[in-house]
Amino acid sequence: MLVGAHTRVVHPKVIPACPSGFSHRVLAMTEVSKRILVTGGTGLVGRAIEKVVADGEGRPDEEWIFVSSRDADLTSSSETKALFERHKPTHVIHLAAMVGGLFKNLRSNLDFWRTNIHINDNVLHSAYESGVQKVVSCLSTCIFPDKTTYPIDETMIHNGPPHSSNFGYSYAKRMIDVQNRGYSEQHGQRFTAVIPTNVFGPHDNFNIEDGHVLPGLIHKVYLAKQSSSALTVWGTGKPRRQFIYSLDLARLFLWVLREYDEVEPIILSVGEEDEVSIQEAAEAIAEAMEFGGELVFDTTKSDGQFKKTASNAKLRRYLPEFQFTPFRKAVKETCAWFNANYANARK
Ligand code: NAP
Numbered sequence: 513m514l515v516g517a518h519t520r521v522v523h524p525k526v527i528p529a530c531p532s533g534f535s536h537r538v539l540a541m542t543e544v545s546k547r548i549l550v551t552g553g554t555g556l557v558g559r560a561i562e563k564v565v566a567d568g569e570g571r572p573d574e575e576w577i578f579v580s581s582r583d584a585d586l587t588s589s590s591e592t593k594a595l596f597e598r599h600k601p602t603h604v605i606h607l608a609a610m611v612g613g614l615f616k617n618l619r620s621n622l623d624f625w626r627t628n629i630h631i632n633d634n635v636l637h638s639a640y641e642s643g644v645q646k647v648v649s650c651l652s653t654c655i656f657p658d659k660t661t662y663p664i665d666e667t668m669i670h671n672g673p674p675h676s677s678n679f680g681y682s683y684a685k686r687m688i689d690v691q692n693r694g695y696s697e698q699h700g701q702r703f704t705a706v707i708p709t710n711v712f713g714p715h716d717n718f719n720i721e722d723g724h725v726l727p728g729l730i731h732k733v734y735l736a737k738q739s740s741s742a743l744t745v746w747g748t749g750k751p752r753r754q755f756i757y758s759l760d761l762a763r764l765f766l767w768v769l770r771e772y773d774e775v776e777p778i779i780l781s782v783g784e785e786d787e788v789s790i791q792e793a794a795e796a797i798a799e800a801m802e803f804g805g806e807l808v809f810d811t812t813k814s815d816g817q818f819k820k821t822a823s824n825a826k827l828r829r830y831l832p833e834f835q836f837t838p839f840r841k842a843v844k845e846t847c848a849w850f851n852a853n854y855a856n857a858r859k
């Protein structure tokens with residue numbers, strides 16, 4: 513039994529996967545008035561939302577349904593429609609996407625564009641047709657214009673071309689914002705989006721070729737320790753990133769779903785002062801993994817976008833007290849999770 517802790521303690525049931533072979537997981541509270549469908553429920557962010565809901569942030573009137581591509585291939589309009597007919601959600605957190613780090617983007621810009629355009633149109637339109645009250649989709653700070661002033665804010669999404677390394681992903685994500693505006697103006701829908709910075713945490717994709725920098729480096733350190741070799745960091749180590757812990761992001765997602773009423777997106781980020789270089793991030797991982805070997809920088813590899821420093825001023829106006837997990841603590845927890853789950857981690 514999982515326990516939610518708000519005005520009263522509730523005892524949500526975990527309903528086992530249905531017999532037809534679907535993989536969805538359901539956290540059901542009593543007195544349900546909101547049925548929340550989470551697409552991409554098996555990913556880094558989906559698993560984090562599932563954990564915070566199960567650990568006490570769920571509410572008595574909520575039923576949470578976490579689905580993956582095994583429940584429906586969301587690039588298919590008929591499968592997406594059937595998913596919405598099956599679960600009849602009142603609310604949707606839309607996370608499902610083709611996702612990857614810099615090097616996967618560089619190889620597959622066309623696939624990122626096509627896959628994500630299909631998924632997003634199918635999900636948003638099925639949500640509209642089935643009468644969903646609110647959808648929260650997920651953009652990313654890497655979709656902002658490459659040539660820009662800093663810090664980036666929510667008004668700047670469409671102000672110029674994105675970095676060339678991930679143009680397919682970026683334009684597809686930007687179109688979510690266009691569709692949200694369209695559903696609002698034409699149909700009065702409350703479809704909105706959040707804009708997280710680089711996310712990391714348990715259940716990330718630790719594949720070295722395809723994944724993002726932190727899970728990639730954690731996996732590389734794990735292997736370097738085994739072979740007593742150096743850690744190779746790709747690029748110069750100088751680019752800068754704001755990293756958000758998946759469990760912090762999950763708590764913010766719950767707030768957006770319940771409280772945030774704008775159609776315009778909101779950046780979910782740590783402060784500008786918490787931005788770190790890739791070298792500093794690699795050093796934090798080396799420390800957390802107790803790796804005493806050398807760090808070498810392979811400057812034949814791309815640095816990608818130098819920085820995408822985002823302002824969290826809008827978030828701070830709404831939630832001035834929100835506490836982010838300190839970066840080094842979150843890195844330690846993620847490394848501990850990877851060490852403990854090496855056999856089954858995505859890699
Ligand atoms: P992830 O770990 O790669 O998980 C992707 C999820 O999408 C999985 O549950 C996957 O299901 C599902 N999915 C992929 N293709 C699908 C399809 N055709 N049909 C149905 N489901 C499909 O991704 P994440 O890092 O959690 O990202 C979640 C969201 O946050 C995405 O929208 C991403 O763009 C955004 N975001 C991520 C980051 C980051 O640093 N990771 C930063 C900013 C924004 P299976 O498990 O069945 O494959």
Ligand code: GDP
Binds near residue numbers: 720724725744747817
């Ligand atoms: P981005 O933040 O969207 O650019 O994507 P990533 O999370 O893949 O981060 C890319 C940045 O990390 C670039 O500056 C890379 O040169 C650097 N980097 C260093 N080592 C690695 C690694 O092992 N994997 C990845 N994906 N990036 C790395």
